Amino acid sequence: MFNGYFVDDQDKVYAELLSRDGILKVEHVEVSELIVLAKELLEKKPDIVALDYRLDEKLTKIKPDQTYKGSALAQHLRDVAIDHPERDFPLILVSSEEKLQKLYRPDRTAHDLFDRVYTKAEILTESERVQAESIDLCAAYARLRNLEGKYEVVDLTGIDVDDADQINFQEFRELVETSKAPHLVVKSFYRQLIKRVGPLLSMDDVAARLGVSTDSVQLALDALDDSGARYKGLLSEGWPRWWLYRFDRWAEKIFGGRPIRIPANARAKKLSEVLGNEFSAAKSPWNGRDDELISFSCACCRLPAEIRHSVSLFDSTVPRYSTVPRICWDCVQTDRYLKVSPPLVIADSEKELVKDVLRMDRKTDEVVA
Numbered sequence: 377m378f379n380g381y382f383v384d385d386q387d388k389v390y391a392e393l394l395s396r397d398g399i400l401k402v403e404h405v406e407v408s409e410l411i412v413l414a415k416e417l418l419e420k421k422p423d424i425v426a427l428d429y430r431l432d433e434k435l436t437k438i439k440p441d442q443t444y445k446g447s448a449l450a451q452h453l454r455d456v457a458i459d460h461p462e463r464d465f466p467l468i469l470v471s472s473e474e475k476l477q478k479l480y481r482p483d484r485t486a487h488d489l490f491d492r493v494y495t496k497a498e499i500l501t502e503s504e505r506v507q508a509e510s511i512d513l514c515a516a517y518a519r520l521r522n523l524e525g526k527y528e529v530v531d532l533t534g535i536d537v538d539d540a541d542q543i544n545f546q547e548f549r550e551l552v553e554t555s556k557a558p559h560l561v562v563k564s565f566y567r568q569l570i571k572r573v574g575p576l577l578s579m580d581d582v583a584a585r586l587g588v589s590t591d592s593v594q595l596a597l598d599a600l601d602d603s604g605a606r607y608k609g610l611l612s613e614g615w616p617r618w619w620l621y622r623f624d625r626w627a628e629k630i631f632g633g634r635p636i637r638i639p640a641n642a643r644a645k646k647l648s649e650v651l652g653n654e655f656s657a658a659k660s661p662w663n664g665r666d667d668e669l670i671s672f673s674c675a676c677c678r679l680p681a682e683i684r685h686s687v688s689l690f691d692s693t694v695p696r697y698s699t700v701p702r703i704c705w706d707c708v709q710t711d712r713y714l715k716v717s718p719p720l721v722i723a724d725s726e727k728e729l730v731k732d733v734l735r736m737d738r739k740t741d742e743v744v745a
């Protein structure tokens with residue numbers, strides 16, 4: 377059973393929405409003076425703390441001149457964790473969509489302090505997923521606290537020792553193994569491994585590589601699990617992932633080579649024969665055809681998409697062992713990529729192409745005046 381605290385002066389309902397019977401109990405805590413509140417939280421030995429970015433509205437316990445932002449409290453708690461890694465715990469930022477939109481621009485660094493950022497709407501509509509992720513964060517920190525600073529990538533990823541080369545990337549290893557506290561290990565795992573397409577694939581990535589719709593991919597995931605492809609390391613309960621090298625070996629047996637060189641409809645047919653199930657082919661988000669060479673999940677709409685109708689994003693932090701994220705032309709032409717928070721940034725080298733896509737006919741791929 378994990379114990380959590382939700383710091384906010386309004387909206388007590390979120391403490392309940394984050395809780396799960398018998399596994400995670402989140403209590404509401406009122407805002408008080410920063411040092412007093414930090415001490416109170418630390419004394420409770422929490423497994424997780426969630427807070428709103430705006431702690432300076434509708435105050436009851438503190439005077440207006442003692443107000444502070446959620447990031448100030450988070451920074452204080454993280455500083456304590458560096459000196460006392462055995463007391464480190466996950467921090468979650470919970471805020472309204474509107475406040476987050478504003479926050480992303482002036483104060484990007486505030487996000488770095490938190491393990492996850494959730495909007496209140498997201499917690500209301502997807503509480504099961506948010507709970508599962510929060511519980512997995514609690515479990516990850518509990519495991520890391522017990523390791524007393526001995527963080528080893530092979531151990532933490534749970535990879536077979538014989539396959540350790542598949543995760544032996546110096547930049548990742550150095551980040552993890554020299555970390556001073558659990559929150560730094562979790563940050564590296566989440567940002568460098570879980571969130572990216574590299575050694576691990578998400579459900580959306582697997583569907584795209586198989587050329588099938590995300591709705592029909594489950595039976596293939598079950599087969600992948602049976603073949604031992606499921607990732608079982610840190611954060612694997614909250615964020616299901618599959619090892620790329622295991623996926624490649626498994627797919628090779630079914631398709632006799634790299635599946636992404638075969639049109640999506642032919643791949644779906646082959647997979648249906650081999651696994652005895654009806655897989656539906658992934659359709660191009662751009663032209664709706666099911667015979668495209670679908671190969672990746674769009675970084676914006678998450679739908680399976682094809683390289684020839686996509687552009688790459690600008691991302692200065694892509695590690696060498698992951699792929700540069702791409703978005704489909706549908707997300708370009710509809711401006712969807714600008715409406716997500718934070719907005720996605722297309723690579724400069726694609727700027728001319730983007731101008732064309734904005735005026736392109738989807739049936740002919742011809743630019744119309």
Ligand SMILES: [Zn+2]
Nearest residue numbers: 674677704707
């Ligand atoms: Zn898209």
